[in-house]
Amino acid sequence: MSPARETIGIGMVGHAFMGAVHSHAWRSVHRFFDPPLVPRLAVLAGRDETRAHDAAAKFGWEAVETDWRKLIARDDVDLVDICTPGDSHAEIAIAALEAGKHVLCEKPLANSVAEAEAMAEAARRARDRGVRAMVAFNYRRVPALAHARNLVAGGALGEIRHVRSVYLQDWLSDPQSPMTWRLRRESAGSGALGDLGAHIVDAAQFVTGERLTGVSALTNTFVHERPSENGGTDAVTVDDTALFLARLSGGAVASFEATRFALGRKNAMRLEVNGSKASLAFDFESMNELQWYEGEGTEAGFRRILVTEPQHPYVGVWWPPGHLLGYEHTFTHEVADLLDAIGAGTDPEPGFDAGLRVQRVLHAVEESASTQSAWVAIED
Amino acid sequence: MSPARETIGIGMVGHAFMGAVHSHAWRSVHRFFDPPLVPRLAVLAGRDETRAHDAAAKFGWEAVETDWRKLIARDDVDLVDICTPGDSHAEIAIAALEAGKHVLCEKPLANSVAEAEAMAEAARRARDRGVRAMVAFNYRRVPALAHARNLVAGGALGEIRHVRSVYLQDWLSDPQSPMTWRLRRESAGSGALGDLGAHIVDAAQFVTGERLTGVSALTNTFVHERPSENGGTDAVTVDDTALFLARLSGGAVASFEATRFALGRKNAMRLEVNGSKASLAFDFESMNELQWYEGEGTEAGFRRILVTEPQHPYVGVWWPPGHLLGYEHTFTHEVADLLDAIGAGTDPEPGFDAGLRVQRVLHAVEESASTQSAWVAIED
Amino acid sequence: MSPARETIGIGMVGHAFMGAVHSHAWRSVHRFFDPPLVPRLAVLAGRDETRAHDAAAKFGWEAVETDWRKLIARDDVDLVDICTPGDSHAEIAIAALEAGKHVLCEKPLANSVAEAEAMAEAARRARDRGVRAMVAFNYRRVPALAHARNLVAGGALGEIRHVRSVYLQDWLSDPQSPMTWRLRRESAGSGALGDLGAHIVDAAQFVTGERLTGVSALTNTFVHERPSENGGTDAVTVDDTALFLARLSGGAVASFEATRFALGRKNAMRLEVNGSKASLAFDFESMNELQWYEGEGTEAGFRRILVTEPQHPYVGVWWPPGHLLGYEHTFTHEVADLLDAIGAGTDPEPGFDAGLRVQRVLHAVEESASTQSAWVAIED
Amino acid sequence: MSPARETIGIGMVGHAFMGAVHSHAWRSVHRFFDPPLVPRLAVLAGRDETRAHDAAAKFGWEAVETDWRKLIARDDVDLVDICTPGDSHAEIAIAALEAGKHVLCEKPLANSVAEAEAMAEAARRARDRGVRAMVAFNYRRVPALAHARNLVAGGALGEIRHVRSVYLQDWLSDPQSPMTWRLRRESAGSGALGDLGAHIVDAAQFVTGERLTGVSALTNTFVHERPSENGGTDAVTVDDTALFLARLSGGAVASFEATRFALGRKNAMRLEVNGSKASLAFDFESMNELQWYEGEGTEAGFRRILVTEPQHPYVGVWWPPGHLLGYEHTFTHEVADLLDAIGAGTDPEPGFDAGLRVQRVLHAVEESASTQSAWVAIED
Structure with missing residues (x-):
């Protein structure tokens, strides 16, 4: 230093x-x-x-x-x-x-x-x-997802056909779980959609390098009243879950689901991408791993890459192979990239344009959900 | 005997x-x-x-x-x-x-x-x-799915909130894979939808004991021409993939996907059900296993039940615990049940009414997919 | 036909x-x-x-x-x-x-x-x-193990350094589990050693193509009396578990364990081999899978090969990829190979010489276990 | 503060x-x-x-x-x-x-x-x-292992019958990997034994609350010369791998293996304990998980506990459920415990007596390995 x-x-x-x-x-x-x-x-x-x-x-x-x-x-x-x-x-x-x-x-x-x-x-x-x-x-700074993005950008997947992504939590599964600001539309904007869905929409767009061009959606609220912080009950005014189908700008089809009611799933932010040449899969509950499939023949199979090698994104400054990183490292990586951009006088990624792009998807999801799942196109 | x-x-x-x-x-x-x-x-x-x-x-x-x-x-x-x-x-x-x-x-x-x-x-x-x-x-005769159905029927899951099911294969991923009767609408009716989607719709209705009451869908054909059996190329006239969102008669929301383009997935017929009291998950690529989550506290976790105990459905006539059954056993179980029903003078399950119920879902999927994913209700 | x-x-x-x-x-x-x-x-x-x-x-x-x-x-x-x-x-x-x-x-x-x-x-x-x-x-006829043997024989692993193999069951874990012929020395010869240990010794020798040249062992009997078939109790006169270290003829070191007291393990016959160029791992509880590691760099990882492709040993006559085989298939494969050998006028493998070779290992294990784990060499 | x-x-x-x-x-x-x-x-x-x-x-x-x-x-x-x-x-x-x-x-x-x-x-x-x-x-401060120790101490496993533990790395698998102080007896004392074996001996004694009372061992050096830091080659004077069988003070049998030649295993510090009432298993490559088996009947199975709940040891001060901790957290937990002990005027665990106890095991392993795997008792 x-x-x-x-x-x-x-x-x-x-x-x-x-x-x-x-x-x-x-x-x-x-x-x-x-x-x-x-x-x-x-x-x-x-x-x-x-x-x-x-x-x-x-x-x-x-x-x-x-x-x-x-x-x-x-x-x-x-x-x-x-x-x-x-x-x-x-x-x-x-x-x-x-x-x-x-x-x-x-x-x-x-x-x-x-x-x-x-x-x-x-x-x-x-x-x-x-x-x-x-x-x-x-989540762009999870080494496994950053590595996934590099693999896609380098052409290793070929033409992308399928994206499937879910973000599953269960902390609202109990109807007696109390009210919070996250369950009020005026403070949180939306429920699982904005909190969890925003992450998987951004991750899908980041890893594939493509945009969602339209969605068909449904949302649901399973528990409409919850114990208030002050006694009594309060109305839940956001979605408990949002599911949507989508098309990507490169021709792929996609499905997304965000929920806080998937009992037993604690933080299962998952993304799978199937291309014409390779496939990849990720689960945040095993965030140091990337599942990777390529090739054919008698030794083909999804391999579990432990994304802890010094050549993997962000990993070189940390520990030896097989020594895991955790949740907080994603934030350390994030501010490292931000400081680099400020120092270099360049725009950091994701900028507010990327945030706006996700916001437009969230809005289209809500619009489709409120019109009987009708397809809603998303402008660029 | x-x-x-x-x-x-x-x-x-x-x-x-x-x-x-x-x-x-x-x-x-x-x-x-x-x-x-x-x-x-x-x-x-x-x-x-x-x-x-x-x-x-x-x-x-x-x-x-x-x-x-x-x-x-x-x-x-x-x-x-x-x-x-x-x-x-x-x-x-x-x-x-x-x-x-x-x-x-x-x-x-x-x-x-x-x-x-x-x-x-x-x-x-x-x-x-x-x-x-x-x-x-x-697939109703996979011991793990039959056991899952028993668990749901016995009330172990409580109120069902989520169903997510995919049936992923990859044998059409290569555009040079040749034409077959399965890719012609006149012989096969539909593509991945009828071949794979039918299985997961039936399995979801079987395990939950509920019906799909409506869907929003999209379908896609990735490869429109394939090498003909007789030289030249032929037009693929069915879907390569079908994705749909659904609601169930008991209030759950659901998502389904059938595809033959999920590179690396060989026969991943998967079903997850999240209830208010327990959750279960299944993958046909590990067909002797049922993932099961219940309870709370410091020892809660998805457990891998090896469905090979003598008390599990169908298993008692086969081998000791941990000795796996295979794909063909599901058919042996199926005809065992059919012969039992004929002998007892009762209706076997699933009868043609159950087959019709699935057919109506497949039809609704195609209708929604052809009308910009608009919601299509399914009559009982 | x-x-x-x-x-x-x-x-x-x-x-x-x-x-x-x-x-x-x-x-x-x-x-x-x-x-x-x-x-x-x-x-x-x-x-x-x-x-x-x-x-x-x-x-x-x-x-x-x-x-x-x-x-x-x-x-x-x-x-x-x-x-x-x-x-x-x-x-x-x-x-x-x-x-x-x-x-x-x-x-x-x-x-x-x-x-x-x-x-x-x-x-x-x-x-x-x-x-x-x-x-x-x-177990030589499990497609995954037959494929493993082919990979080793083709030189894909390079020099073999490590073999570790266990065969874990739990059906004797309960002290009230009754007496059987398998627990009497005069009928069964030995306990877990001959019943389970014989399998893993043969599998290790089969897959590596090498011999065990010596062992150091310990055995243990956890439950000495069990309910007799005829009331009262009977003495267990065999080992409940046998553990042994070994050296292989090619220079590798190895460890083995056979037990019927590994609570929760139903039929975990496992084998891992680490070579200088690749590694493989197998678990009979997932008998259609072979774990395979080769190469280096940012995409290296143990891959889960579903050994259900038509090019895999024995698989071509069965079902499409991803449709699993079960325990009984190993016997069908075994008699197919035996009939082929008889028809061709050649010796089937494994012959009685291979059986004798395993028997000598079992004997050496017992001898070492009875002499304070002293090393016992095994003649060819 | x-x-x-x-x-x-x-x-x-x-x-x-x-x-x-x-x-x-x-x-x-x-x-x-x-x-x-x-x-x-x-x-x-x-x-x-x-x-x-x-x-x-x-x-x-x-x-x-x-x-x-x-x-x-x-x-x-x-x-x-x-x-x-x-x-x-x-x-x-x-x-x-x-x-x-x-x-x-x-x-x-x-x-x-x-x-x-x-x-x-x-x-x-x-x-x-x-x-x-x-x-x-x-490693005692990995929440999953601390929780495992609590489960054993609370009697949840019953009588302990089996311990099996390995610590597998592969960074020396390549014979051209250069010489380091870790490969010289005078600086490192021993090789994989002291570096990795010490961890698993301590972890086994910590989790079970028992002592190793004797061992039978073998060690091996696969690569005897390596490129020197200064050109030329240097002699490797420590073990590349150590394997040993052991008995525990409570009557269990155990096996251990430490190696840096298990190609594909990056930091697989694993421990499995089988008791008469329950079993547990751990792998440091998935360090936020504890595998847990108890009970019987049709829903028994190894469950994957995500040890990220606020009630789990050390976890409460960190992130929400499902948000993983990494390698470095074990050190933060360690110094937290040490500071608590100093503040409270009590002895921290593990003290130097525990370190000595491990040292005696390492010594017994080397003695057994040098005397044809003869059993070596370990004094308390």
Whole structure:
């Protein structure tokens, strides 16, 4: 680590689950990678001052603000990391970009296409001033999925025919599981669709390098009332599950399912792609593995690649082969890539345009689901 | 085996792949089970006399006919086993039933709903005369799926929320794979849909005990021309893949996919059901296993049940635990159940009504696929 | 099937579990393979006349003898199939061979090295008169293991460094599981060692093409008294488990374990071989699969070969890819190979010499276990 | 995090692979756990000043020493973390303990029983002065293995009959892989035995709560000369693989294998335990999973427990269910436990006595291997 390396001041808005894992990434990235800028955990913003101070002490932030506008305004903040629910993304991100601060925004980008379009527009304007914006589809930074994307991009799969992807969780399976902001349309935008479906739509588009051009969908809410945080019950106003069929720009057909009711599946974010020359499959519950099939004859078979070799994406800075990485590494990889892009003066991927593209798919899913599964085309 | 046990004369129409495995079932069933009637492999019918004679000698049939009508007419034939392509099922089955012969008919029951309705009507008339009809959805006789059905029927899953089922093969993945009758609409009715989709629709309805009440679908043909059997190329006139979303009569949502282009998947007929109390999963490529999840807490996890215990359905007559059964056993189990029903004077399951129910789903899939994935309701 | 094909009269001694599966093989072999001789299920021998008659009727045998000597003496018996416990193998096999009858003998070949030597000597004498002897190590006929052997023989693994093999069952785990002949030294010779260990020793020698040159062993009996068949308890006089380390003639090191106390493992006969160029692994609980690793770089990984392709050993006569075979197929393959050898006038594999070789290993294991695990060399 | 929390100054000796992962643990532990003492990364010691400075900057250490004696002598060092090869463990650890510094020492504890005894003796003396010593068998801190230990300790397995454990790697499979200190007896003590075998011996004793009472062993060196770091070749003077059979104090039998030549196995540290009531199995290549079998009847089967629930050991401070942990978490858990013990004034586990116990097993293995696999008893 050269002493001359510059630092970059980070301001993080929100400090729940995402705040914890983002903090770890900012603290750790330069201990393994060699980013051109070393993050300083400058300011954490949270509405409740006591809780914000506790979080800052726990996670290692130097200062606290209770108003995100003040955080943006500070001179010691060069990059704003947005870890709040989706209903505040647009306002914070646009304000930050306009103030000349780089932005990392949690997914889904926004709660509506209109918000996402405004954010993408703000990002385009900011880009001209050298200000960068990234949406945190961290699953692109799973080494197995990054390697999958490289295999597809190198032509190893040939023509892509099939994509099938599910994101299965079960934490709402119990009807007595209590109400949260994730189950209210006004805060979360949608349910399993935006929370889980956004990930698999982005992952499918990322790995294949193609776009979804249309969908037919259905959504369902299995449990309509849940115990309120304050006693009594509250109405669930989002989907519990969303299923959709799709076509891809290259001619493939695809199916997607997002649910929090698949009892026994804890975090089964799965993606399978069948091409004319090879196939690949992934399951986040075994996130260090990529299933890979190519060739023919008597030794053909799906092979379990342990994506832990030094030549695999991101892996070289970590441990020897067979020593697994975990969930949080995806965030460390994400901020490493973001810092590289900022340092190089290039746009990070996925930018807000990619986030908007996912938002349009989510919107089409809801539109199809509300019109008897009628096909809804998705503009580019 | 009591010497007094009666025999039942079998006449089999068709002697390709299905004829080989049906013959094995008829030859073997009483060597393991104790059916009330012992099958005699009386007559095999095939249009080409030489090939029919060769098949009869190889498979162990006593006599040969080149016209299925003559086979039906013979006194030594009590049961007609139809192993021909779907376009001849209705004619043969109805003639046999009207002649007072029991019928076992390969799936899908027919190539159209109209044919299937006529067959179901013929079966209802025949039933009044003690004549039985069964459609050969042999996957119901996989011990793991039969056990799954028992678990659901016993209430172990609670309320069913999700069904996801795929049937993945890859033998058409190569565009140079030659034309066959299975790729012509006039002989096969449909492509992957009728061949593979029929199995998973029946399996889903069998295991859950519920019906599909509507679908939204898309189909695709990846390769439109293939090398003809006679040189040149021929047009593929069926689907290469069919994907559909569905709702079940009990409130669950479901997704289905049938394809012969999933490179690397050889016979992945898979079914997963998530209930409020338990979940199960099955893959025909590991057909002796049932994945099972129930309970909660620190020891909950999907368990791999080796469905080879003597208490499991059908298994008691075979080998010790851990000694696997294969594909052909499903047919032996099927004819064991059919002979039991005939002996007991009851209707075998699945009867032609169940076959018709599947046919209506296949029809709805095609209708939805031809109308931009619009929702198509399925009558009971 | 040419009408001119000759038949071969089979006489089977014993009609328990092994009798059932051997009968199925004799009945079925020519329905799938094209053996030069078609088996006739001529005579079944069993000491209890009623039970022998019932078994003959059930399994499809034409006649019954209560004395195996009479079975051997019959003109309609050309081949004697020995399915009795190990204590009678030597006497029956030697008598049959001396009477000019081919012999198929269940494993382990005998209960002692002395018996096995006498049998191998009798087989060598018989061979000069065109009479053939085979020991029924049926696991050599699992397509996955036959394919593994071909891969090794073709040099695909390079230098072999490691063999590890276990055969795990759990049916004696419960101390209340009753006494059987398999737990008495005088009838079974040994316990898990001869019943299960014999299989993995033969499989390891078969797949690698090498011999075990020495062993260090320990054995254990966990439950010393079990409920007798007649009330009271009886002493278990064999090992419940045997573990041994070994060296192979080519320089590899190896470990073996046989047990009936591995709770949850039903029939886990496993073999892994690591070479300098490739590795393979097998588990009989997934008997249609071979795990295979070769190559290096970013796509290397153990691949799951579904050994169900037509080019795989034995598979071509059966079903399409992905349609599994079961336990009994190994016996059908075994008798197909035996009939081919008899027809061709060559020695079948594995012959009694191979059985003797295994017997010497079993003996060395017992000797080492009784001398504080001291190394015991094994002569060729 | 209370501002009043005390800090503890860490001095780390060595800064290679182990140094990197230990540094991460010291930096991160209080960001997730609530240890009574917050580590300060005070001093890093390395012989090469430039490289030590680079490592300190990279890993986040405040100061550097080139002599470990000076590190021990510093007032700002309260705990010495020994990450050097085994030949220096005894000298450093004993000096640190005598200087009143707590010690965390990498495994294996030492290169000989004599050294280990001296270290254990030093630890006992230090304990009386409130100074703590721990040996870094980090695999005890894999949540799945910690949970396994709890299950055994709670009696869930009943009587333990079988333990089988292997630690398989393949990084030496290529004979051209170059010489390292790990292949020289004088620096490493032994080869696969001490590096990998030490882990599985400790894990087996930890999970079962029993001791190995004797072993029969063989070792082998496959490649005797390797390319030297300086050109030419050097002699490999350690084992490439060690296999041993063992008995446990509770009556179980066991087998162990450690190798770096199992081509395709990257870090397969596996442990299976079969009891009279339940069985468990673990594979470090799927380190977030525990295989668990209990019960009987038609739903019994090995279940794959994803050990990522908040109630599982160590997991509660991390991510939601199904979000995996990786290799480095085991070190974070280790130092969390060590800090807890220091804060509470109790002895951490595993202490140097546990390290000595493993050392005695390693010694017995080498003695048996050098005396024709003769049984060698192990004193307590």
